[in-house]
Amino acid sequence: MSKQNVIVMGLGYVGCVSAAGLAELGHNIFGVDRDTNKIDSVRNAKSPFFEAGLEKLIEKNVASGRLEAGPLTAERLDAADVVLLCIGTPSQANGNIDLSHMHRASGDIAALLRPRSKPLIVTVRSTVFPGSCETLLDAYFAKHPEVSIVSNPEFLREGTAVKDFMEPSLVVVGGSSDAAARGVADLYSELPGEVSIVSLRTAEMIKYACNAFHAVKIGFANEIGSLASSLGVDPEQVMATLCLDKKLNISTAYLKPGFAFGGSCLPKDLRALTYRASRLDLKLPMLESILSSNEEHLRRGIHQVIDSPGRRVGIFGLAFKEGTDDLRESPVIALIEYLIGKGREVHVYDPHIQLQEIYGSNLSFVVSALPHIGKLLVKSIDELVTSSDTLVIAQKADAASGASLTGSGLPILDLTRLRGNSCDAK
Numbered sequence: 001m002s003k004q005n006v007i008v009m010g011l012g013y014v015g016c017v018s019a020a021g022l023a024e025l026g027h028n029i030f031g032v033d034r035d036t037n038k039i040d041s042v043r044n045a046k047s048p049f050f051e052a053g054l055e056k057l058i059e060k061n062v063a064s065g066r067l068e069a070g071p072l073t074a075e076r077l078d079a080a081d082v083v084l085l086c087i088g089t090p091s092q093a094n095g096n097i098d099l100s101h102m103h104r105a106s107g108d109i110a111a112l113l114r115p116r117s118k119p120l121i122v123t124v125r126s127t128v129f130p131g132s133c134e135t136l137l138d139a140y141f142a143k144h145p146e147v148s149i150v151s152n153p154e155f156l157r158e159g160t161a162v163k164d165f166m167e168p169s170l171v172v173v174g175g176s177s178d179a180a181a182r183g184v185a186d187l188y189s190e191l192p193g194e195v196s197i198v199s200l201r202t203a204e205m206i207k208y209a210c211n212a213f214h215a216v217k218i219g220f221a222n223e224i225g226s227l228a229s230s231l232g233v234d235p236e237q238v239m240a241t242l243c244l245d246k247k248l249n250i251s252t253a254y255l256k257p258g259f260a261f262g263g264s265c266l267p268k269d270l271r272a273l274t275y276r277a278s279r280l281d282l283k284l285p286m287l288e289s290i291l292s293s294n295e296e297h298l299r300r301g302i303h304q305v306i307d308s309p310g311r312r313v314g315i316f317g318l319a320f321k322e323g324t325d326d327l328r329e330s331p332v333i334a335l336i337e338y339l340i341g342k343g344r345e346v347h348v349y350d351p352h353i354q355l356q357e358i359y360g361s362n363l364s365f366v367v368s369a370l371p372h373i374g375k376l377l378v379k380s381i382d383e384l385v386t387s388s389d390t391l392v393i394a395q396k397a398d399a400a401s402g403a404s405l406t407g408s409g410l411p412i413l414d415l416t417r418l419r420g421n422s423c424d425a426k
Helices: 013-024 036-043 054-064 074-079 100-112 132-140 161-166 178-188 200-230 235-242 266-279 285-306 331-341 360-369 381-386 399-406
Strands: 005-009 028-032 067-069 082-085 120-124 147-151 172-175 196-199 312-316 345-349 390-393 411-414
Touching: 005 013, 005 074, 005 100, 013 028, 013 036, 013 054, 013 067, 013 082, 013 161, 028 036, 036 054, 036 067, 054 067, 054 161, 074 100, 082 100, 082 178, 100 120, 100 132, 120 132, 120 178, 132 147, 132 200, 147 178, 147 200, 172 178, 172 200, 178 196, 196 200, 200 235, 200 266, 200 285, 266 285, 285 331, 312 331, 312 381, 331 345, 331 360, 345 381, 381 399
Parallel strands: 005 028, 005 082, 028 067, 082 120, 120 147, 172 196, 312 345, 312 390, 390 411
Antiparallel strands: 147 172
């Protein structure tokens, strides 16, 4: 590991822990803050606030000479390899974040920058919305080609911040250049685990995704716990048992953006849960909102298909997911209904659907929704391609089917990776 000279701007909760942690990893750290009390605390080998283990770390690294604090100067910037911006981004009244402190700090850096022979990596450690780093780069460093900008969000919990820094569950770096991103990633090379190097905007977004996911998990556990208690069930036992499943529950399963969910279980069971809660006069806003969220996602997919070129739409997949012939509450059925209503000519191919072999509630569902389903189904991908102006992938395709679809030369909209607002020609 090569030692780097790092300026940490902001000696609050995130900045002070980051400064002490990076010094512990062997880097030379200089802390900056507008609050002279914080600077004096660090100089005196004290923590400006209580955080378990932090003061001992500060004391050790101040004594070693790796951790200093003071005002920002041109000389300090000349020597720096990286500047970490650990600046507060408080909420405004409307929920937006206030970036005024971040802009002020960036302006302070730009005002002191002198011509330099080595790169300077300005690194945003604070939580900012995607695009914020690019705005700072354009507004303050456009005339300084030696300056790159990086997003390096923190994942520190109060009370365990030092442990979280030294034993990270996730380190994310995204930069305006690969070299800048790798330069910041190198700061953490002595820590366990690998650094995730992503795009600049992905790095900005991932912090929001993580925090939202944590909030969702807490809200979900509380709502399930409330319903369980109302039904005379031990809520802790329910959630503890749920967490034993590492394959589906506590895992990457389902955590992939795609098309709306359907099938015979999820919609039915969500309706049953919210119905039973309503009979108990129990409001469960998170669980109640899931079906409407799913319907809104379905509408987004439908509108993207409607906006795609051509009148003839070929759809790959009819069941609610791949590897099954279950058509019950398949979102593709709703998609087809809407397209036909809007005058589109629709053809469908699903390798697992043989209409003559479907029976019972599965058959009654699709016939009720699409009485002429037999006329829409084609027997091969080749037939689907030749009868279409645009192809829509509504379920994951196997390698051979995927190659046939992408090799068709037709515009393709992949709903299994629903994103953006356009239909890409493949």
